[in-house]
Amino acid sequence: MFGLFGSKNDNKKQACDLPFLCWQCEMSAPGGCGAHGESKGVCGKTATKARLQDLMTYGLRGLSAYREHARELIEKFGDETEWKTLLEIDDVTSETLYFTLTNVNFNFDEHIGQLMKVGNAGVKVMDLLSDLHTKALGIPAPVEVTQNKAEGKGILVSGHNLDMLEKLLQRIEERGLSDKINVYTHSEMLPAHGYPHLKKYKNLKGNIGKAWYDQTDIFSKWNGTCVVNTNCIVPPEKSKKVQNYVDRLYTYKIVGIEGAKKIENDNFDPLIDHTLELPDITGFESDEKIATGHHYKTVLEAYGAKVLDAIKAGKLKRVWVIAGCDAPGRKRDYFRELALAVPKDHIIITSSCGKFRFNDVDFGTVPGTDIPRYIDLGQCNDSNGAVHIALAVANALGVEDVNDLPVSIALMWMEQKAIIILLALLSLGIKDIWIGPNAPQFANEDIVNFLVQNFNLGVISGDIHKDFGKELAG
Numbered sequence: 324m325f326g327l328f329g330s331k332n333d334n335k336k337q338a339c340d341l342p343f344l345c346w347q348c349e350m351s352a353p354g355g356c357g358a359h360g361e362s363k364g365v366c367g368k369t370a371t372k373a374r375l376q377d378l379m380t381y382g383l384r385g386l387s388a389y390r391e392h393a394r395e396l397i398e399k400f401g402d403e404t405e406w407k408t409l410l411e412i413d414d415v416t417s418e419t420l421y422f423t424l425t426n427v428n429f430n431f432d433e434h435i436g437q438l439m440k441v442g443n444a445g446v447k448v449m450d451l452l453s454d455l456h457t458k459a460l461g462i463p464a465p466v467e468v469t470q471n472k473a474e475g476k477g478i479l480v481s482g483h484n485l486d487m488l489e490k491l492l493q494r495i496e497e498r499g500l501s502d503k504i505n506v507y508t509h510s511e512m513l514p515a516h517g518y519p520h521l522k523k524y525k526n527l528k529g530n531i532g533k534a535w536y537d538q539t540d541i542f543s544k545w546n547g548t549c550v551v552n553t554n555c556i557v558p559p560e561k562s563k564k565v566q567n568y569v570d571r572l573y574t575y576k577i578v579g580i581e582g583a584k585k586i587e588n589d590n591f592d593p594l595i596d597h598t599l600e601l602p603d604i605t606g607f608e609s610d611e612k613i614a615t616g617h618h619y620k621t622v623l624e625a626y627g628a629k630v631l632d633a634i635k636a637g638k639l640k641r642v643w644v645i646a647g648c649d650a651p652g653r654k655r656d657y658f659r660e661l662a663l664a665v666p667k668d669h670i671i672i673t674s675s676c677g678k679f680r681f682n683d684v685d686f687g688t689v690p691g692t693d694i695p696r697y698i699d700l701g702q703c704n705d706s707n708g709a710v711h712i713a714l715a716v717a718n719a720l721g722v723e724d725v726n727d728l729p730v731s732i733a734l735m736w737m738e739q740k741a742i743i744i745l746l747a748l749l750s751l752g753i754k755d756i757w758i759g760p761n762a763p764q765f766a767n768e769d770i771v772n773f774l775v776q777n778f779n780l781g782v783i784s785g786d787i788h789k790d791f792g793k794e795l796a797g
Contacts, residue, residue, distance in 0.1 A: 342370035342767070348425040366426050371769040375434040376423040378742070378765060382441040383416055385743030388483075388553065389448040389704050390416075391577075395486050396455040408451050415444040435773070442750025445743040449707035453619075456485060456518070463517030463618040463701065465625075469529030470683075471609035473507055476598050479531055479545050481509035481538060482552035483702055487575055487589075488515055491550075492524040494591040501526045504598055510535045510676050511553075514701035517616025531607060533679035534649035539564040542572065544606055548598045550586070551578050554738070571601065613682050617698040619708025623715055626694050631719050638691045641669040641729040641794060642716075644709050646700075647677040647744075647758075648737035654760035654785065655680060658735055661787045662686075666797045670696045672712065675703035677735045706744050710751060725753065731794045732756045733783065736763075749778055757790055759783030 342362045346355035356364035356373075363369050390412055397405055422428055422437050457463075480488055488506070495504050505528045508515050513530045515521050532541035535555040539562045542549045549568060552575035559565040559581060565572075569582040573594050579585060586594060633639035645662050649655060655677075662671055662681040667690055673682070678699055686696035700708040710725075717725045734745065736758055748756060755778075762771075762782040774780040783790050 343373040345373050350425070367429060369429075371767055372429060372431065372434055374765055374767055374770060375431075375438065378770075379419050379423060379434075379438060379441055381739045381742045381765070382438070382445070382746045383419055383743075384739035385741070386412070386416065386441065386445055386448055388740055389445075389452050389743070392484060392486070392553075392704070393448060393452045393455055395484075396452070396459050400455055400458045405451060405455065408447055412444045412448050412451075415440050438746060439750045441743070442746030442748075445747035446707065446710075446750060449704050449744075449747065452704050453707055457618070457620060460485060460489070460521055461519030462620050462624075463514065463616040464519065464621060465614060465616040465695075466517050466522070467612045467614055468513065468516045469609075470611035470613045471531055471607050472529055472611070473505065473531060473604040473607040475603050476504045476601065477545070477547035477604040478504060478506050478550060478594065478598050479509050479542070479547065480506060480512050480550045480552065481535065482550075482554070482575070482578070483511045483704065484552040484575065485512075485515055485518070485521070487550075487552045488512065488527075489521060490589055491591050491594075492521065492527060495526060495595060496524065498592075498595065500595065500599075504595065505604075507531045509538065509541065509549075510679075511702045513613070514615050514699070514705070517618065517621075517701070530613065534676040536649070536651050543567040545571075546602050546604045546606075547571070548573060548594055548601065550575060550594065552576070553578060554740075556580055571597070611683065614695075614697065615699045615701070617695070618701055618705065619711045622698060622700075622708070622712055627715060627719075629692060629694055630716065633689060633692050633694060634716070634720070636691075639668060639670065639689050639694065640666070640797065641731065642713070643669055643671045644673070644730065644732045644734070645671055645677070645681075646673045646675050646706060646709070647735035648675055648703060648741045649677045649679060649735060650737040652760070655735055657760060657783060657785060657787060658733060661733055661791065664787055664795050665696075666795065667696070668797070670694065670698060672698045672700060672709050674700040674706045674708070675741075680735075703740050703744065707747070710748070710753070725751075726755065731791060733791070734758050735760065749774075749780075754778045755781075757781045757783050760785065 341357050343357040344355045345364050350365040352365055397409060419437055419441055495501055505526050507528055508530045509532045521527055539557050543564050548571050550573045556578055572583040573586050574583045575586045643665050645658055659680045665671055688695055713725050713728060717728055722728055759782055
């Protein structure tokens with residue numbers, strides 16, 4: 324396409340080579356406006372504005388995932404202020420969808436303004452969900468979790484829905500089966516082990532596997548039942564391995580694939596009964612351990628003053644945010660290479676399933692302190708914690724612009740929840756973010772130029788020293 328993004332195959336025309344494609348109204352050209360290389364639709368909408376509207380809807384998809392989890396918790400734990408915040412988020416969603424209707428808005432600056440509204444709603448929803456999680460489940464504490472070690476009858480839970488996990492644990496306990504069925508986490512469920520109200524269940528045992536995309540291998544080897552309670556789930560059309568376990572696979576709420584069983588109305592008894600009928604777990608006997616539980620509230624409480632003292636004393640020189648949504652591919656080994664290259668007097672803050680690229684490493688502590696060099700904030704929706712920590716440090720040091728802090732940000736992205744996180748950061752004025760390993764194909768040169776000029780957004784090159792040589796040099 325053009326410089327910053329490059330091209331997957333210069334000899335093969337890609338769909339993204341089209342300026343845009345829009346067929347949302349009756350006026351659309353045959354095959355859709357842009358299908359034949361047009362740079363403007365019949366209504367007058369330009370390719371850039373069409374792609375900005377696409378970006379809005381992608382951001383809303385990510386926003387809706389976090390909003391859904393917040394809505395579940397707000398029923399039981401919400402107060403009037405939290406209900407009001409939820410309504411504000413919903414208003415942004417409806418207003419933004421209205422914005423994308425045919426013949427509504429053709430102003431570039433107002434498109435950017437609406438995107439920032441979506442980003443601001445992302446900030447609100449992540450803060451809301453974070454507060455509801457800690458209200459419902461307590462403030463997490465750092466903990467070491469067994470990795471790939473399991474025994475007895477087992478249920479493996481993958482996804483993001485902590486409320487569903489607690490309901491399952493409660494039902495097992497109510498039936499007096501806590502000594503007979505163990506529950507294990509997979510992928511983004513790992514942070515569950517840090518929450519006090521979940522840790523009290525003696526049969527919540529450990530973590531199995533890494534990021535979401537290893538589920539076909541892990542689930543195939545797992546003798547017990549499996550539950551996927553949010554994205555990401557792999558369908559049979561993607562992998563034949565799904566057939567190895569689909570008869571033992573349960574899905575929750577909107578998640579579903581052909582052949583899996585649905586958990587209806589929070590009735591976990593069929594899942595529990597099925598688990599009891601299956602053989603004990605075998606083949607998971609590792610002695611590995613991984614760390615989690617560094618929620619931003621925990622970090623500020625336990626290490627806030629120590630971090631400030633370490634910065635002032637020159638013992639802590641830089642903070643790295645290396646996080647995001649993982650996906651298959653060796654290109655993402657870049658993030659492990661980067662984490663391993665971070666100097667000893669720097670710390671790494673992470674979240675989301677991207678942490679599985681390097682969370683098997685013992686990073687130790689900052690020399691001369693007891694501050695851990697590796698801090699796992701939690702799930703992707705806990706990415707707001709990095710901003711809270713940065714703002715607290717900036718305020719304590721008297722730094723007016725958080726962008727003046729010694730912080731480097733490298734984010735991997737996979738799907739729409741990563742997009743709402745990026746929009747949230749941009750809406751807060753955070754600059755100098757590097758994303759990758761591939762640039763979004765839905766952006767064009769005008770959009771990229773705007774992001775570069777206003778936020779200095781970059782796409783990783785694949786060479787950590789080219790991208791971060793100065794920072795890695797200390």
